[in-house]
Amino acid sequence: MQRQVINIGLLGLGTVGSGVLQLITNNRSEITAKTGVKTQVTKALVRSLDKKRPILNRYKNTGLELTTDPAEILNDPDIDIVVEVMGSVKTAKDYISQALKNGKYVVTANKDLMAQHGYELFTLAKKHQRSIYYEASVGGGIPLIRPLKNCLAANKIQSLMGIINGTTNYILTQMTLYEKDFATALAEAQAKGFAEQEPSSDLEGKDAAYKLAILASLAFNSRIDVNQVYTESINEISVRDIMYAKQLGFVIKLLAIGEETADGLSLRVHPTLVPTNHPLASVQNEFNALFLEGDAVGEVMFYGRGAGSMPTASAVVADIIEVVRSINHEVRNGSIETTYTAKPIIPMKKQTSKFYLRLKAADQSGVFGSVATEFGNEDVSLDLIIQNQRELGVAEIVLVTHDVCEEKFYRALENIKKLTSIRNISNIIRVLERS
Amino acid sequence: MQRQVINIGLLGLGTVGSGVLQLITNNRSEITAKTGVKTQVTKALVRSLDKKRPILNRYKNTGLELTTDPAEILNDPDIDIVVEVMGSVKTAKDYISQALKNGKYVVTANKDLMAQHGYELFTLAKKHQRSIYYEASVGGGIPLIRPLKNCLAANKIQSLMGIINGTTNYILTQMTLYEKDFATALAEAQAKGFAEQEPSSDLEGKDAAYKLAILASLAFNSRIDVNQVYTESINEISVRDIMYAKQLGFVIKLLAIGEETADGLSLRVHPTLVPTNHPLASVQNEFNALFLEGDAVGEVMFYGRGAGSMPTASAVVADIIEVVRSINHEVRNGSIETTYTAKPIIPMKKQTSKFYLRLKAADQSGVFGSVATEFGNEDVSLDLIIQNQRELGVAEIVLVTHDVCEEKFYRALENIKKLTSIRNISNIIRVLERS
Numbered sequence: 001m002q003r004q005v006i007n008i009g010l011l012g013l014g015t016v017g018s019g020v021l022q023l024i025t026n027n028r029s030e031i032t033a034k035t036g037v038k039t040q041v042t043k044a045l046v047r048s049l050d051k052k053r054p055i056l057n058r059y060k061n062t063g064l065e066l067t068t069d070p071a072e073i074l075n076d077p078d079i080d081i082v083v084e085v086m087g088s089v090k091t092a093k094d095y096i097s098q099a100l101k102n103g104k105y106v107v108t109a110n111k112d113l114m115a116q117h118g119y120e121l122f123t124l125a126k127k128h129q130r131s132i133y134y135e136a137s138v139g140g141g142i143p144l145i146r147p148l149k150n151c152l153a154a155n156k157i158q159s160l161m162g163i164i165n166g167t168t169n170y171i172l173t174q175m176t177l178y179e180k181d182f183a184t185a186l187a188e189a190q191a192k193g194f195a196e197q198e199p200s201s202d203l204e205g206k207d208a209a210y211k212l213a214i215l216a217s218l219a220f221n222s223r224i225d226v227n228q229v230y231t232e233s234i235n236e237i238s239v240r241d242i243m244y245a246k247q248l249g250f251v252i253k254l255l256a257i258g259e260e261t262a263d264g265l266s267l268r269v270h271p272t273l274v275p276t277n278h279p280l281a282s283v284q285n286e287f288n289a290l291f292l293e294g295d296a297v298g299e300v301m302f303y304g305r306g307a308g309s310m311p312t313a314s315a316v317v318a319d320i321i322e323v324v325r326s327i328n329h330e331v332r333n334g335s336i337e338t339t340y341t342a343k344p345i346i347p348m349k350k351q352t353s354k355f356y357l358r359l360k361a362a363d364q365s366g367v368f369g370s371v372a373t374e375f376g377n378e379d380v381s382l383d384l385i386i387q388n389q390r391e392l393g394v395a396e397i398v399l400v401t402h403d404v405c406e407e408k409f410y411r412a413l414e415n416i417k418k419l420t421s422i423r424n425i426s427n428i429i430r431v432l433e434r435s
Numbered sequence: 436m437q438r439q440v441i442n443i444g445l446l447g448l449g450t451v452g453s454g455v456l457q458l459i460t461n462n463r464s465e466i467t468a469k470t471g472v473k474t475q476v477t478k479a480l481v482r483s484l485d486k487k488r489p490i491l492n493r494y495k496n497t498g499l500e501l502t503t504d505p506a507e508i509l510n511d512p513d514i515d516i517v518v519e520v521m522g523s524v525k526t527a528k529d530y531i532s533q534a535l536k537n538g539k540y541v542v543t544a545n546k547d548l549m550a551q552h553g554y555e556l557f558t559l560a561k562k563h564q565r566s567i568y569y570e571a572s573v574g575g576g577i578p579l580i581r582p583l584k585n586c587l588a589a590n591k592i593q594s595l596m597g598i599i600n601g602t603t604n605y606i607l608t609q610m611t612l613y614e615k616d617f618a619t620a621l622a623e624a625q626a627k628g629f630a631e632q633e634p635s636s637d638l639e640g641k642d643a644a645y646k647l648a649i650l651a652s653l654a655f656n657s658r659i660d661v662n663q664v665y666t667e668s669i670n671e672i673s674v675r676d677i678m679y680a681k682q683l684g685f686v687i688k689l690l691a692i693g694e695e696t697a698d699g700l701s702l703r704v705h706p707t708l709v710p711t712n713h714p715l716a717s718v719q720n721e722f723n724a725l726f727l728e729g730d731a732v733g734e735v736m737f738y739g740r741g742a743g744s745m746p747t748a749s750a751v752v753a754d755i756i757e758v759v760r761s762i763n764h765e766v767r768n769g770s771i772e773t774t775y776t777a778k779p780i781i782p783m784k785k786q787t788s789k790f791y792l793r794l795k796a797a798d799q800s801g802v803f804g805s806v807a808t809e810f811g812n813e814d815v816s817l818d819l820i821i822q823n824q825r826e827l828g829v830a831e832i833v834l835v836t837h838d839v840c841e842e843k844f845y846r847a848l849e850n851i852k853k854l855t856s857i858r859n860i861s862n863i864i865r866v867l868e869r870s
Contacts, residue, residue, distance in 0.1 A: 023589055023731050033656070033774055034588055135586070141732035143578070143586030151570070151578030153469055154458055154752030221468070279738060282717045287734075296458050296749035297576035299722075300739035303714060304732060314731035317589030339468055 003080075006037050006324050009073035009104075010044040011095055012086030013066070016109050016136070017044065018055050019313030020083060024320070025058065031317070035324045043073050045086070074098045081323050083316060084108040085136075093117055100128050105327070107319040109136035109312055115210035115226045118217070122337040131326070133319035138211040139164060139288050141311030142304035146318075148218040155294030157219040159259040161432075164211045166286040166306045167202035168234050168254040170194040172242075172271075173284045176251055179239050194286050205231035205269035208256040215290065216258035216267055222343040224267070230348045232270035241358060241427050244398045245273050248356075248384055251281045252429065264344035266351055273356050273400075273431040349407040354383070354431040356400050359416075360423040363395040367421040371397070374419070378412040380404045394423055400431055438515075441472050441759050444508035444539075445479040446530055447521030448501070451544050451571070452479065453490045454748030455518060459755070460493065466752070470759045478508050480521070509533045516758050518751060519543040520571075528552050535563050540762070542754040544571035544747055550645035550661045553652070557772040566761070568754035573646045574599060574723050576746030577739035581753075583653040590729030592654040594694040596867075599646045601721040601741045602637035603669050603689040605629040607677075607706075608719045611686055614674050629721050640666035640704035643691045650725065651693035651702055657778040659702065665783045667705035676793060676862050679833045680708050683791075683819055686716045687864065699779035701786055708791050708835075708866040784842040789818070789866040791835050794851075795858040798830040802856045806832070809850045813843040829858055835866055 008024075010017050021041055024031065031039055043065045056064070065072075073079055074095060082099040084092050084106065092113050096106050106125070108114065114121075114137045125132045135145045139162075148157070163169050167189060174185040186203075189195035201207050209229040217224045234254050245252050250273035259266040274281045279301050283289040288306030293299055305311040361367045368387065375382065384400040401409065416422060443459075445452050456476055459466065466474055478500045491499070500507075508514060509530060517534035519527050519541065527548050531541050541560070543549065549556075549572045560567045570580045574597075583592070598604050602624060609620040621638075624630035636642050644664040652659045669689050680687050685708035694701040709716045714736050718724040723741030728734055740746040796802045803822065810817065819835035836844065851857060 019731070026730070027589060027591055030591060030656070031589065141729075142735055143582045146586050147578045147582070150757060151581050151753050152749065153756045154462060154466065154749050156462055156465060221465070277717075277719075279717060282712075282714060284712075294576075294749065295461070296454070296745040296752070298740045298743075298746055300577055300737075302735075302737060304735035308733075310731040311733055314587065314589050314729065317731070318586050321588045322585060 003037055003328055006039050006080045006327060007042045007078050008040065008081045008083055008320065009076060009079040010041055011070065011073065011082060011084045011092070013044045013046050013053065014085070015309045016085040016312045016316065019309035020085060020316050021059070022055065023310065023313045023317050031321060035321055035328070037324050037328060039320065039324055042079065043067055043076065045070055045073055070095055074102060079104060080327060081105045081107060081320060083320065084110055085316065089113050089116060093121070096121060096132070097124055100124050100130050100132070103128060103130060105130050105323045106132040107316055107323065108132065108134050109316055110134070111137040111210050111214065115213040118214065118337065119223050119340070126338050131323070133323060134214070135319050136312045136315035138214050139290065139302070140304070140306040140308060141314035142288060142290070142302050142306060144215060144290055144302055145218065147302065148215065152292070152294055152297060152300070155296045157260070158293045158295060159257070160215060160219050160290060160292045161280060162212070162215065162256045162288070162290040163253055163280055163283045164256050164288050164290065164306060165202055165205070165208040165254060166288060167195040167199060169283065169287065170285045172234060172237065172252055172254065175237070175239055176242050181239055182235065182237065203235055204233040205254060208254065208269045212256040212258060212267060212269060216265065217337070217340065219258060219292070220260045220265055220343060221340050222265060223340045224342070228267065228345040230268040230270070234271050236427060237271055237429070238427065241356075241429060244358060244386060245356065247386065248273070248400060249276055250274055250431065251276055253280060253283070255280070255432070260343070261346065263350075264346045266346050268348065271429050273429055275432060275434045278432065349410070351406050352403050353406055353409070354401055354403050354433055355409055356398070356429045356431050358396065358398045358426040360394050360396055360426060362421040362423065363390050363393050364421060367395070368397065370419055370421065371416055374415045375401070375412045377415070378408040380409055380412050396426070403433065438472055438763055441474050441515045441762060442477045442513050443475065443516045443518055443755065444511060444514040445476055446505065446508065446517060446519045446527070448479045448481050448488065449520070450744045451520040451747045451751065454744035455520060455751050456490065456494070458745065458748045458752050466756060470756055470763070472759050472763060474755065474759055477514065478502055478511065480505055480508055505530050509537060514539060515762060516540045516542060516755060518755065519545055520751065524548050524551060528556070531556060531567070532559055535559050535565050535567070538563060538565060540565050540758045541567040542751055542758065543567065543569050544751055545569070546572040546645050546649065550648040553649065553772065554658050554775070561773050566758070568758060569649070570754050571747045571750035573649050574725065574737070575739070575741040575743060576749035577723060577725070577737050577741060579650060579725055579737055580653065582737065583650065587727070587729055587732060587735070590731045592695070593728045593730060594692070595650060595654050595725060595727045596715060597647070597650065597691045597723070597725040598688055598715055598718045599691050599723050599725065599741060600637055600640070600643040600689060601723060602630040602634060604718065604722065605720045607669060607672065607687055607689065610672070610674055611677050616674055617670065617672065638670055639668040640689065643689065643704045647691040647693060647702060647704060651700065652772070652775065654693060654727070655695045655700055655778060656775050657700060658775045659700070659777070663702065663780040665703040665705070669706050671862060672706050672864070673862065676864060679793060679821060680791065682821065683708070683835060684711055685709055685866065686711055688715060688718070690715070690867070695778075696781065699781045701781050703783065706864050708864055710867060710869045713867065784845070786841050787838050788841050788844070789836055789838050789868055790844055791833070791864045791866050793831065793833045793861040795829050795831055795861060797856040797858065798825050798828050799856065802830070803832065805854055805856065806851055809854070810836070810847045812850070813847040815839045815844055815847050838868065
């Protein structure tokens, strides 16, 4: 039976929830034309009914009801789609589970929830012949989930590399373009709203790891435990490293990387030297991008704003439109994810990387030779070398290795640290191979 | 009723057809996992049964039948999906129409057909409750059609700009990176298979105009007559222009541009100076990209290989997977396009552009003033000026205007040409505003 009206209940009316309400209202006629159905938000769950919400002035006579009781939405038989934009993990999971049990379709923007409990929720949705959509959970408005599930469905995805955290990309871009130090760039990002007051989840790569877990699960058809994603912070990146990288033809980015190999999955988030002619190198400031390689499509990249009220609402409402279309065509899909098993994850020490190493050593003959010898003992060969900045008897040496086994690199490094001529190891950053 | 096997008939077994066959075979287990159905090619239409086809050695005992009679496929009741990868317009249209009338789903990679007769075919498909999919018709493997129809469906698309012709982008990239002249770059592109022996459709922007018509139709929900798309060739671009552009902070690209304004649609393909920090500026060689602005999502870009056997097959098979899913869920969609009316197209002379102008003039005082005066008389104001290369009494002048009405710019130019001090107008190229 063709439905004429589809009703939505919003869980949360914060930044994203307000954006969703605004977008559905602004583009109502286009959305109706595209779906053949009138789509409306009838109820929204809020923490307080007393808070002033200027956005609601537009909805005075539309029948939109605010409530502080989730059951008013979850148990409302007239509500077809529950849209979860409240954040948090445990409460959101409870509400979404209840919604699915009550036969509602679910759209969520909740990255933490989907990375940690996606599989349970997909299974529950399948049991109740409903679907859960989560395009907005990664990359804001950039289409990423749907391209992986549909557009690139014919491919075996070999690797993905993403700049999927706007905070760190903003900071690194400012450090690169204007030689600002880390603390200054962070403070500015906070002032502009690109970094939170407590930014550690972003800076340490945790936020990117959650997003990588969601994307890699779809790309590699595997259940992924987010705790198995290796992460490294950007806190130690200095302008000095950025300048050396530039001299060598690279920019430094925080990359989330996933690869499938014969031994299993490689999943990691770490600062990386990216060749300046790589498409990811020109992704600046708060922008995000995902670069994929598929066996048929080759290289493909998706670029845009990875956060913000309206970009995120764009993804949420795209999901709503898909649900509306599917309700009227009695589709029951979205259960691909339930077919995944968990593929093994390769530990970092068994992985192959190319390294940038900056160190300080006594400015005397034979120092470089002894460093090279230690690397040679572990089959680590060198690609690029810069030696300069002699000051007060101390020389700064920058090396870039060829691809090497991480375990061997770190073993060589332990021995290098013991050399009497070595003053300190200033930094170690992984390098993306030039194509 | 859940189908266990879906049968495909291929119309054409050339570059793309072979790629489709190969991809369906290589990734069979993944595709079956994603759809829950066995998908197989049972028949392929070819011109000659005698031709040697090494790819077919793998299909000896799979029941794949070759035929030179289209009716064998179009009228076969066991075939569910007809995949048209033969090219041509009239014959392909006849075959596809017959397939739809016989209740088959259609997937096509035929850009010329969809740009010219898309609307008729969508209407026919709707009448027979079937769908026609055409992701591969634009941008090879890069997801463009589906993102416009689904992922960005919540947005009003304000503008789109694309590098959607690999031949011209390859030539311009080679001219830019290595200062090769146009003829050399073209010859190399031909040698490498990035340009056809008869390349005029690519060089003159016709190929890009077809693709733009398809994309703009979806972006702006409008029927579009491809003959109303303005086109300009890259043949007149010289290394000299490219070097001046570089000095001014731009690279020269052939852009396909679509915008919706209050007066109607602006649709054009022409060489354009693109600011070097714009994401489109770093799209090199045979790569393609589409840059969009939506009212909610903001700026978003899709990047990848716009042609080739396997990238195109990636898009065709993604469409096949969607059809397979929809058959098993009894979806009847793909008819959004039939709801479009035709929006008015704004003629070029009424449009606003920013221009780069290179001219030669007598090296004497007052020349520049007289040029500026002519521009001033038509309200054309100037943004950037380079004056150099004085040789034998002749000065070369390069100007970049602010945004101006095209009609006024060309009127001023006519008067400038009449000035006795002007030797010649070397080139005129439009400029993309810095963001």
